[in-house]
Amino acid sequence: MKAMLRPIENNEGTRCCKFEGVADVGAKLQRAGYICSKEIATVVYLAMVTQKPILVEGPAGVGKTELAKAVANSLNRRMIRLQCYEGLDEAKALYEWEYGKQLLYTQIVKDKINEVIKDAATLTEALDRIAGEEDAFFSERFIQPRPLLQALYSEEPVVLLIDEVDKADPEFEAFLLEILSDFQISIPELGTRKAVEIPFVVLTSNNYRDISDALKRRCIHLYIDYPDQDLELKIVQLKYPEISRQLALQVVDAVRHIRKLDIKKKPSISETLDWAHSLVALQVKDLSPETMADTLNMIVKYKADMDLIRRQAGHLLK
C-alpha cells in the first residue's frame, strides 16, 4: 500500500535500499534474478524490518545461498560471506591481530619512544608517558578484519551470509550467538565494538548437525523446499528466456516426477537449469524419451539413479 503512495517509483536506475512491503520484496528480488514465493517474501520482509537474522534450511541447490545474493543485489548492498567449515575459529571469522606488524611498527618508532621518555625522572613517569601513547600501540591498524568484523565495521549496511553454519563446530556457534544477539563484540586489545549498521543476516544450514535452540530462537526460520511447478517454470524462463514454453514445461514436469522417485540425489533447481540450458543449446524443440535418456547426466549424478530413471523414462514424459 505504502509503495503506491510514494511520489516517485523506484525504478531500476535509482538506488533503493529498502523493501516497502511483502509484494515489493517479490518484485525487487525478481528484478535481481530471483523468483520467490510469497512465503519467502514475507520472511525476508520481516527480517529486514525487525533486523532479525534468517535461518534458511532446505535441500541442496534450492537457492538458499542465491537468496542472500539476490537480497544484497536488490537492496544495493555489499554481500559479505562467511563460509563455515569444521575447525573455523574466531581468527578466521572475526579478526586476526597482526603481531608481526605491530612489532615492526614498534621497532621503527623506537627512537620516537626514546624521545618521549627521554627526560622522564622516574621509571613510573616513563611508563605513564608510554601509557599515554597506548592508543598507538593498540589500534585498529593492527587488526586484520575477517568477514564478521567487516560486516560490523562497514559504514554502509551489508548483507552478511553465514553459509552452512551447521558445518562449524558448536563452540563457534556459541560465539556466533553472542554476536548475533547484540551485534557487538569485545576485542581484548581494543574493547567493545558495536556494529555501525546492523547487517541483514542470512544463515544457511543443510542439517548436517542440529543447530542449538538458543541460536534458533534468535532467528526467524525459513524452509525452502523444491519449488512448485509454477515457480520453477518461472525460474527456467527467467534464466533462459529463449526456451519455448512447451519445452520448459516438459523439463519442469519431468524433474518434478524424478524428485518423487526413490533416488539417492534428487535434482535441484540448479540441475533443472543445467538441463534446460543444454536442451536449448542442442536446439531441442520437444523432449522425447530418447533425448531425455541422452541428456540425463545433466540432472542425475549417480549411475544407479540413472538406471532407475531410464527404465521409467516413458512414464516421466506424460
Place this chain on the structure above:
Amino acid sequence: MVNLTLKFVAFARGSGLRISTSEVLDCLNHLALVDVLDQEQFAMTLRTNFVKTYRDQPAFDRLFRLFFHELRDADTSKHAGTLNGHIEEALAAMQQQMQPGGLPQPIRDFLLDDPLGYLQALQAGRAEQMGPGQALGGNMGGLVNRLAIMLALDNARSAMARYLSENRNSIPWEIREDLNAYFTARLRNARDLLFENQPAVGAGVQTRISQDQRLNQLSGKAFQALTPKEMQELREVIRKLAAKLKDTLNRRNAKRSRGMLDFKKTVRRSAQYYGLPMEVVYKKRIPHKSKLVVLCDVSGSVWSAARFMLNMLYSLQECFTKVRSFIFVSDLTEITAIFERYEADTAMDKVLSEADIDYQAATNYGRMLRLFQDQYLETLNKKTTVIIIGDARSNYQDPEEGILKEIREKSRRLIWLNPETKQFWYSGDSEAATYQPYCHEFRLCQNLDQLHDFIKELVL
C-alpha cells in the same frame, strides 16, 4: 488477532510443538508489520516464528489448518453474531438434560467457539491409539477415546434436538432455524475432525508426544527390567544424551578459551629473539579432563547396568584423557582394546562373546581387588577417577576392603555405583556396608536418569 494467536499457541503447545515466550512476543510484533488479512502472510509469520526446524513444519502446517480453517468456516461465525445469548441458553439447557455428567466441557467450549480443549482431547485420543501411555492431562471431561467422544457428540445432538422441540413456543421460529443450523454445522465440524483420516503430515506431532512419554517411561525404568527392544531404544537415547553433553561441554570450553594472551610464556619465549615477542602464546583452555578406570561386575543382573554405563562413557571418550575398562566375575579382564577398536554398540556384543572370562564362576570381589592390586595399582595416580559398578555381593568371601582403601588413596576419586535396590544393600552377602566407607561416593544407579545425572557430574 492477538487473542487468536495466543489461543493457537496454547493449542500447538498442547499438541507437542515447543514454542518459547520470546517467540510468541516476536510473532505478535511481526503481525503488526504484515497484512494479516493475507492468508499466506499471516500463516508464514506464525510459521517463521514458531517452527525452527524443517522437521516440525508438517506438524505445524497441520495444526494451523486444523485451527484456522476447519473450525472457522464462514457460516458458523456468521450465525454466531446474531445468536449470541441464545447459544449460551441452549447450551445451559442441554447441560441440564444430558445426565449423568452433563455436556463435557471441551465439547461445550467447542460449540461456543473455543475449540482448544476439544482439539487437545482429539490429540490425546490419537496419541492413545499409538500405544500405551498417559494421554494429555486429566481434564478432558471423560473424553478418553474416540468412542467416548463420538457418543458425547451424539448425545449433544439429541439434547439439542430435544431442546429445540421443547421450546417450540418460547423461541421465535427464525432463531430456532438459526440455532439449528449453527449447532448442526458445529457438530458436523466436530465429527469431521474426529473421523478425519489422519494425513501423514500429522504424524510428527503425535509420535513426538508418544516418544517423549516413552522416554520418560524408559529412562525411569530399572535397567534389568528392560526388554531387548527397549534396550535398543535406550541405546539411541544414550547416543543423543551423549551428543548433548558433548555440545554443552564444548560450548563451555569455548567460552573459557577466548583468545587470552599468555603473558608469562610470551615473555619467556621472547628471550630467544633478543627480547622481541616474536612468538605470541595464547592461553590454552584448561583441560580438566581426567583418566578413568572402570571396573564392571558382569555377573547376572549387574551387567545390564554396566553395559549402559560403558556405552555412555565410550560415547564420551573425548571428554577424558583415557578410559580403561575392566570386567570381572571372579577373574578380572581388561576390555579397553575392544572399545578402542569398535564403536560402542558393536564393542558391547564383542565383550560378551570374546572377553576371556568365566561367567559361571561365583562372584568374588575380594579376588577381583587382589588381581587389580597385583597388576594395575601402579597405573593409578592423582588424575585417575576409579569407578566400580556392582552390587557388592561377594558370596561371603574375604572382601579385602584394605585394597579398596589403597585404591582410594592412590586415585583422585573412588566412586561406587550400585544398581541394586537400596533396601537390599545391607543384607545377605552384600558387602555394601564394608565398602561404602572407603568410597568418595557410593550411589544408586538403577536407571538411565540416575546414570545420566552421574555422568553429567563426571564430565561437566
